[in-house]
Amino acid sequence: MSSDLFDGIYDPLGAEESTEDQSGRQLEAPYTVNEVLLQLKTLVTEAFPYTVRVVGETSSLSIPASGHCYFTLKDEKAQLSAVAWKSTMQKLPFKLQNGMQIVCSGRLDVYPGQGRCQLVVTSIKPVGTGAYELALKQLEAKLRREGLFDQKRKRPLPPRLSRVGVATSLTGAAIRDFLNILAERCKRLDVVVAQTKVQGEGAAQDIVNAIELLNAQRETLHLDALALIRGGGSVEDLAVFNDEGVVRAVAKSQLPVVTGIGHEIDTSLCDLASDVHAFTPSQAAILLSPVKDSDCLTVLGDWKQRLARYVEQKVKVERDRLSVMRQNRIFTNPYEVLYEKRAQNLNEFETKLTTLIEKQVAVVEKRCAVVKEQLKGRDPKAILSRGYSFTRRLADHKILRSSEDVKPGQVIETTLSKGVIRSVIIE
Secondary structure, eight states: OOGGGGTTOOOTTSSSOOOBOTTOOBOOOOOOHHHHHHHHHHHHHHHOOSOEEEEEEEEEEEOOTTOOEEEEEEOSSOEEEEEEOHHHHHHOSSOOOTTOEEEEEEEEEEETTTTEEEEEEEEEEESSSOHHHHHHHHHHHHHHHTTTTOGGGOOOOOSSOSEEEEEEOTTSHHHHHHHHHHHHHOTTOEEEEEEOOOSSTTHHHHHHHHHHHHHHTTTTTTOOEEEEEEOOOOTTTTGGGGOHHHHHHHHHOSSOEEEEESSTTOOOHHHHHSSEEESSHHHHHHHHOOSOHHHHHHHHHHHHHHHHHHHHHHHHHHHHHHHHHHTSHHHHSHHHHHHHHHHHHHHHHHHHHHHHHHHHHHHHHHHHHHHHHHHHTTOHHHHHTTTOOEEEETTTOOBOOSGGGOOTTOEEEEEOSSOEEEEEOOO
16 A cells, blocks of 8 residues: 555654655644643634623533532534623522523633633523513512412401501601501501611611511500501512512511502512502501491491480380389388288298197107106006005105114005005014
8 A cells, every 4th residue: 555645644653753744845743732722712712802692591500519500501503511600690680490591691711621612601681581570480489389378378357456567668658648548547546667668778678677576566566467568669669579588577477467569560479478468558558447437437326326225215114114013012002011921921930830839749749658658667556566565764765675774663654556554663
C-alpha cells in the first residue's frame, strides 16, 4: 500500500512527527485541549459580550446544599447547560421546577474544566405567566394542600357581637368607610383598632404583629371577632395580603376573622383563609352588624306593645279574681268564719282525743285482766280454802313462822278460810 495515503497524519508511534503537508507547507504545532477551550471561550465571550435571553424548557434541575441551581435548557433540537447562583435564586418569587417554559437572561461562558458552554443566569421569567402570578399560584396550591382554605375549618361569626378588633391603617379611606357604616347601622358595637401598614416594605410583618396582638389581648379587651380591611389598589398594592406569613396568621387566628380587602373583583389568599370573606371594607362592617339599631328599635317597640297588652290582660284577670274573692265569707263576715273554723277544729280535736282515750283504756283493761288471772293463783284466800291458815301476833300483826316468835301471855290471831281465832300463849 502506498505510503502517500498517510502523508500529513501524525503518528504517535512513529519515530518523529512530520512538519509538512502534501504541498510542502510547514504545519503548526498541535493545540492542547485547554488551549482549544480557552480559544473557544474567547470566541464565545467576544461574540456575546452582552446579556443574552434564552427561552427553553427546564430539565435535570438540581439544587445542592450550596443553594446554587444547576439545570438544562432544552428545545426540540438542542440543549444548553445553565447555572443560577444562590443570590439569583433567593430573588426568584416562584419555585423553579422541571418542565417549566422559561426565559433566562444571562451571559454565555465556556468552562474548560468541564469542556462545555454554559449560560450563567441572572434572571428567570416564566413564559406566558408573570413571575408574581406563578408564585401566587404555587403558594395557593401549597396552602390548599395543607387545608388552610377548607370550608370545614371556617367558623361562623358569634350571633351577638359587642366588640371587634380591626387590623388596618388609620390613614386610609377603608377605616373611615368601615366606621361610618357601623355608626349608621350599629352604634352599640365597639371597635378596637390595631394600627398597621397595609402596603410597602415591612407591611407583611406589621399585619402579622397586629393580628397576633389582637389575639393575645382578646380576653382582656373582650373581643368577639377580628376584621382585616384595606381599600382598593393595584395588584402591587394588595400583594401583602398574598404574603404567606400574613395568610398563615389569618388562618391561625383564635378570633373569627372577617376580611374586607380591595374591591369586589379582588380576591386575596387572606380572603380564602379567613372565616368570612367580605368584598369590601364597607361590606365587612355590614356583615359584622347584621341587625341594625333601627331594626332593634322596631323589635323593641313590638315587644313593648306585646308586653303592655300582656300586662293589661294580667291586671284584668287579677282584678276579676279580687272581685270574686271579696264576696267570700272570709271577707264579708270574718269573725263568723273564724269561729266556725275554730269550732270545727275543736270538734275534730275532741273526737280524736276521745278515740285516743278509749284506745288507752282498752289497753289498760286488757293488761289488768291478764294481771288478774295471774294473781288468782296467788290469792291467800284460795290457799286458806284448801285447809291452810296463818297466824300473827295481835300486837304488831307480824306473821309467825316459828314458835320462838311468841312469848307466854301474848295474844295471837289465827286466820282460817272462814273466821278468825284469837288465842293466848300459855307456854
